[in-house]
Amino acid sequence: MDLSFFVIQALSGLASASALFVIASGLTIVFGVTRIVNFAHGSFYMLGAYMAVTIVPWLLEFDRSPTLFFVGVLASALVVGVLGVIMEVVLLRRIYRVPELFQLLATFGVVLIVQDVVLKIWGPVDITGPRAPGMRHGVEILGQRFPAYELFLIFVGPAVLGALLLIMHKTRFGVLIRAATQDREMVGALGVNQAMLFTGTLFLGAFLAGLGGALQIPRLPANTGMDLSIITEAFVVTVIGGMGSVPGAFIAALIIKMLEAFGILIFPKITLVLVFLLMAVVLVVKPWGLMGKPEVASGRAVLPEGILNLKGFSRNETVVWVVLTLALLLVPILGDTYKVKVGIEIMVFALAAFSLNLLIGNGGIVSFGHAAYFGVGAYAAGLLVTGPLKAPMELALVAAPLAGGLAAALFGYFIVRLHGIYLAMLTLAFAQITYAIFFQWVEVTGGDNGVVGVWPSRWAATREVYFYVVAVLALTSIVALRHLFYTPFGYTLRAARDSANRADAIGIDVKTHRWLAFIVAGAAAGLAGGLYSFSKGSIDPTMISIAMSIDFLMMILTGGIQTVMGPLVGTAVFHSVKDFFMPLTDFWRFFLGVSIIAIVLIFPKGVVGALDGLRERMGRRAPAPTTPPAVARETA
Amino acid sequence: MSATPSATILETRGIAAAYGHAQVLFGVDITLRAGEVVALMGRNGAGKSTTLKAIMGVVPPHAGTVSFEGQDVTGWQPYRIARLGLGYVPEDRRIFTDLTVFENLEVGRKAAAGAPGKEPWSLDRLFAIFPNLAEMKGRRASAMSGGEQQMLTIARTLMGNPHAVLLDEPSEGLAPVIVEQMADAVLAMKAQGIAVLLSEQNLYFASAVSDRAYVIEKGAIRYEGTTEDLEANDEIREAYLSV
Numbered sequence: 001m002d003l004s005f006f007v008i009q010a011l012s013g014l015a016s017a018s019a020l021f022v023i024a025s026g027l028t029i030v031f032g033v034t035r036i037v038n039f040a041h042g043s044f045y046m047l048g049a050y051m052a053v054t055i056v057p058w059l060l061e062f063d064r065s066p067t068l069f070f071v072g073v074l075a076s077a078l079v080v081g082v083l084g085v086i087m088e089v090v091l092l093r094r095i096y097r098v099p100e101l102f103q104l105l106a107t108f109g110v111v112l113i114v115q116d117v118v119l120k121i122w123g124p125v126d127i128t129g130p131r132a133p134g135m136r137h138g139v140e141i142l143g144q145r146f147p148a149y150e151l152f153l154i155f156v157g158p159a160v161l162g163a164l165l166l167i168m169h170k171t172r173f174g175v176l177i178r179a180a181t182q183d184r185e186m187v188g189a190l191g192v193n194q195a196m197l198f199t200g201t202l203f204l205g206a207f208l209a210g211l212g213g214a215l216q217i218p219r220l221p222a223n224t225g226m227d228l229s230i231i232t233e234a235f236v237v238t239v240i241g242g243m244g245s246v247p248g249a250f251i252a253a254l255i256i257k258m259l260e261a262f263g264i265l266i267f268p269k270i271t272l273v274l275v276f277l278l279m280a281v282v283l284v285v286k287p288w289g290l291m292g293k294p295e296v297a298s299g300r301a302v303l304p305e306g307i308l309n310l311k312g313f314s315r316n317e318t319v320v321w322v323v324l325t326l327a328l329l330l331v332p333i334l335g336d337t338y339k340v341k342v343g344i345e346i347m348v349f350a351l352a353a354f355s356l357n358l359l360i361g362n363g364g365i366v367s368f369g370h371a372a373y374f375g376v377g378a379y380a381a382g383l384l385v386t387g388p389l390k391a392p393m394e395l396a397l398v399a400a401p402l403a404g405g406l407a408a409a410l411f412g413y414f415i416v417r418l419h420g421i422y423l424a425m426l427t428l429a430f431a432q433i434t435y436a437i438f439f440q441w442v443e444v445t446g447g448d449n450g451v452v453g454v455w456p457s458r459w460a461a462t463r464e465v466y467f468y469v470v471a472v473l474a475l476t477s478i479v480a481l482r483h484l485f486y487t488p489f490g491y492t493l494r495a496a497r498d499s500a501n502r503a504d505a506i507g508i509d510v511k512t513h514r515w516l517a518f519i520v521a522g523a524a525a526g527l528a529g530g531l532y533s534f535s536k537g538s539i540d541p542t543m544i545s546i547a548m549s550i551d552f553l554m555m556i557l558t559g560g561i562q563t564v565m566g567p568l569v570g571t572a573v574f575h576s577v578k579d580f581f582m583p584l585t586d587f588w589r590f591f592l593g594v595s596i597i598a599i600v601l602i603f604p605k606g607v608v609g610a611l612d613g614l615r616e617r618m619g620r621r622a623p624a625p626t627t628p629p630a631v632a633r634e635t636a
Numbered sequence: 637m638s639a640t641p642s643a644t645i646l647e648t649r650g651i652a653a654a655y656g657h658a659q660v661l662f663g664v665d666i667t668l669r670a671g672e673v674v675a676l677m678g679r680n681g682a683g684k685s686t687t688l689k690a691i692m693g694v695v696p697p698h699a700g701t702v703s704f705e706g707q708d709v710t711g712w713q714p715y716r717i718a719r720l721g722l723g724y725v726p727e728d729r730r731i732f733t734d735l736t737v738f739e740n741l742e743v744g745r746k747a748a749a750g751a752p753g754k755e756p757w758s759l760d761r762l763f764a765i766f767p768n769l770a771e772m773k774g775r776r777a778s779a780m781s782g783g784e785q786q787m788l789t790i791a792r793t794l795m796g797n798p799h800a801v802l803l804d805e806p807s808e809g810l811a812p813v814i815v816e817q818m819a820d821a822v823l824a825m826k827a828q829g830i831a832v833l834l835s836e837q838n839l840y841f842a843s844a845v846s847d848r849a850y851v852i853e854k855g856a857i858r859y860e861g862t863t864e865d866l867e868a869n870d871e872i873r874e875a876y877l878s879v
Contacts, residue, residue: 172742179732179743186730189692190744191718191796 004142013261015150018157021253024237026208032181032244033201040110042231044206048213049222051076053129066134077211084206106600112593129217232432242292307361332464347474353555353567355524364497366424369431375544377404377526382454382539393457404526412518435544450540645670651700653690660686662855673832675842678852684835688802723798727805733778744792783814803834807841
């Protein structure tokens, strides 16, 4: 390897960093002002690319000039900026005050909607954009050819940084944005209309995402997977740089892309692991990122109220659950194959969702990447059975929870050190990294295709017998987990959830308890994953995807986060609906997105929560009027 | 100072406010007339700050009415109330520490609401009252002392050309020298015809600057009168103000 190679490597790292910064800067600005982590930022990026591959070629018909190319790029970014304004006015405005978990979910609902809309308009095939006129040639650098467009990109990042700093420091809008990043309530009390400020911010943020996407078209065809691949990177950049900090995003993008450019020389396959290590180290040393401020992230509820009502079962409830369990156990005898399949899946997902609610509802630890542990369990089981070991199912089902627990122990060690939105984003980033590892490690995992032939042992080979295998393992695990809620361990977690500081002050080791909870939940999810792989007969990366994590969240939200048993009801409802409707429509994601938003806006307590509320309303007499204490008023 | 000293500029009638399930105000009636300085006295937790927040709409009252210059503003968002000409200086200062002094003032800048009879506040006029600020225009607010920050919050609010100002615990936690400056600032506002409603625990400060006083306890007004009468009334002072 000679010098010129290093230079070229550094230059392409700079170009990528520059492109990534343009996108991440928008995310961090929007977060700074609105405190919303906008999942749909990746969708804006994707829309920018699709707009550009539509608008730019049309413009170039008139004249193949660089000017028209960049007019097209800017026009695409402007259109996306307007879409950002629409999103702010229609959706975000209604959710500024809801807990962060719901905000993340609602913006993810937008991601799903945009995915189906893009598919409908532009189709599933990648669309290659035109190359920039005047920059199609290569430039000779130390004897190597380097694309001129990449050189141009290197300057875009610093130019955008400069422009943003100018806006932030020299315009009233920018000063207001910086003031609102610190204390938006006070900005309002000084007579500034926050709604206008927020709308303007969303325009700027979406514009930057769209610009980032539009600038990519000479390098990368517009495709339907762009949104989620970029959002993970943008999250990592904002977390490392410090949320709300534009210069921080610039530095972080630079570090990450240089690390990738040179890491690939040393560890060709695992540049992702390097990024992960970097993020872990930064967050342990500086939990708020390189240039972030603690007050930006703290002081607001991530969660709606978690589980409060811990009454045991009343006699009626016991009867209901016993009857439901018996009815479930009769499914293989009375039901058809389809019902057996759905029954198995519901039990599997119920276990995963229940374990997730141990973290969220009980522990206040909002995990956005629970599919990681589910998927690790599934892959551990699947690979043991199909791999060189040809291990039996029984061993695989022991390994699955161990693997899930181990992954949770590793990731959880870092995760429990953080709080709030940083914690949620870290869980998501870990899940995405796990996904990428399994997706890219083709020799072992089969990559996108996964591995087939994950069958149960002979004695459990029929669906009916396997149903009972799942029933025994999943139901006993759920009962055991439920028991945890009522042990001192469960109480301790709730104490730490409600006030980590006070729990700390009375001698509870908050981090260790959270870590243990994370491991237990990870192991349970791993077991669920293992059981799932045998029921499907295969493993594939969808089991670790963001979509799977969101499904788990939807299950506990459908059931109600504030209840112990809600996740089970939620799983049954959600999975039945999904399994029934998904084959019927090409727009499943669209409808799922709309339902997520609807749940967040109208039905935030879920089914069981709503039933509890109804029962409370029915059972309660007219509410006592609020009476002021007797006042003896004296007047001089 | 003002043309019609008796005209009511701000009035609350029976406002009640709560944080979640914890009700703090149980029907507070306060009247502020144009050009006067009124103190709202009471112990910690009596409801002083909440009263000001409820007036400003920061904690929207769930019962009662707030009217400003004859307009019912109950339930309005804070920015709309501020635009009518009501300024708010919170107790914990809440200056924008990442911004410079100049930028902090810029956030507060807005045109005078209503009749433009008076000369609008300019930086020069502000710096005449707060000479310290002029010297540190470009400094980051985080590098200022507590007293300087307190002056900055007042200057920031004045940049909005308010007709009346809510001043939450202006003397709290300040060195005696700064308390004196603060009193001067309040009197300077009064001299400009700006009505001031300030919450205060310190009777000496209150009596030095205000014309009248209310005493609040457990979320309701227990006493109202001139500051001289309050100073003379041992019984009320013992019951509601002494620590």
